[in-house]
Amino acid sequence: MPNGITIRHAKPADVESFRALRLEALKNHPDAFGQAYADAAAKENEYWLNRLNINEVEDALFFAEKDSQLIGMTGIHRSMAVKAKHAAMIWGVYVKPEWRGNHISESLIQSCVEWAKTQGVVIVKLAVVTGNLSALRCYEKCGFKTYGTEPKAIFYDDVYYDEYLMALNT
Numbered sequence: 001m002p003n004g005i006t007i008r009h010a011k012p013a014d015v016e017s018f019r020a021l022r023l024e025a026l027k028n029h030p031d032a033f034g035q036a037y038a039d040a041a042a043k044e045n046e047y048w049l050n051r052l053n054i055n056e057v058e059d060a061l062f063f064a065e066k067d068s069q070l071i072g073m074t075g076i077h078r079s080m081a082v083k084a085k086h087a088a089m090i091w092g093v094y095v096k097p098e099w100r101g102n103h104i105s106e107s108l109i110q111s112c113v114e115w116a117k118t119q120g121v122v123i124v125k126l127a128v129v130t131g132n133l134s135a136l137r138c139y140e141k142c143g144f145k146t147y148g149t150e151p152k153a154i155f156y157d158d159v160y161y162d163e164y165l166m167a168l169n170t
């Protein structure tokens with residue numbers, strides 16, 4: 001990664017920057033994410049504070065930061081159900097366009113995987129639209145393997161998008 005970029009946990013003071021970054025991702029890449037931009041944009045401040053996920057037991061959220069600006073993000077969530085808490089799901093992988101190609105998303109995902117290990121999580125999963133080659137390449141480099149395909153996972157602008165389901169044993 002270029003000098004001066006740090007990967008760090010989210011904190012409550014990030015709420016405005018987090019909202020802006022997530023809405024930018026949803027607006028500019030509607031075929032890459034399950035959440036609709038309009039739904040997210042209509043949410044109140046409390047929703048964004050909750051999504052910062054700072055309890056660090058069920059969830060973690062990591063940001064890439066440069067000169068006090070958020071330039072990337074990735075979240076991870078696990079259920080606390082007794083039969084499911086061994087697994088976690090990565091969500092919201094995003095790097096601002098001007099910072100792409102620097103392996104920042106790789107570092108964000110590695111931070112999530114490290115966090116998962118500290119929580120006793122043994123498998124980390126994610127889903128990626130089949131045509132999203134840069135994301136797919138990044139996940140493969142992080143060690144994720146495709147174990148299936150979910151047909152018509154996303155419907156946007158009259159088009160259905162399939163997703164590869166990927167997993168990494170920690």
Ligand SMILES: CC(C)(COP(=O)(O)OP(=O)(O)OC[C@H]1O[C@@H](n2cnc3c(N)ncnc32)[C@H](O)[C@@H]1OP(=O)(O)O)[C@@H](O)C(=O)NCCC(=O)NCCS
Binds near residue numbers: 097
């Ligand atoms: C997918 C995404 C997170 C990748 O972030 P990134 O930090 O640029 O990823 P990397 O730097 O690790 O690049 C991954 C691969 O994609 C390629 N790539 C992606 N964007 C690139 C760019 N702008 N310039 C050059 N190469 C690029 C690289 O070739 C790299 O593979 P390589 O190391 O073998 O050369 C980013 O492109 C993004 O935010 N996309 C929009 C949202 C999205 O699709 N999120 C994923 C949802 S599942």
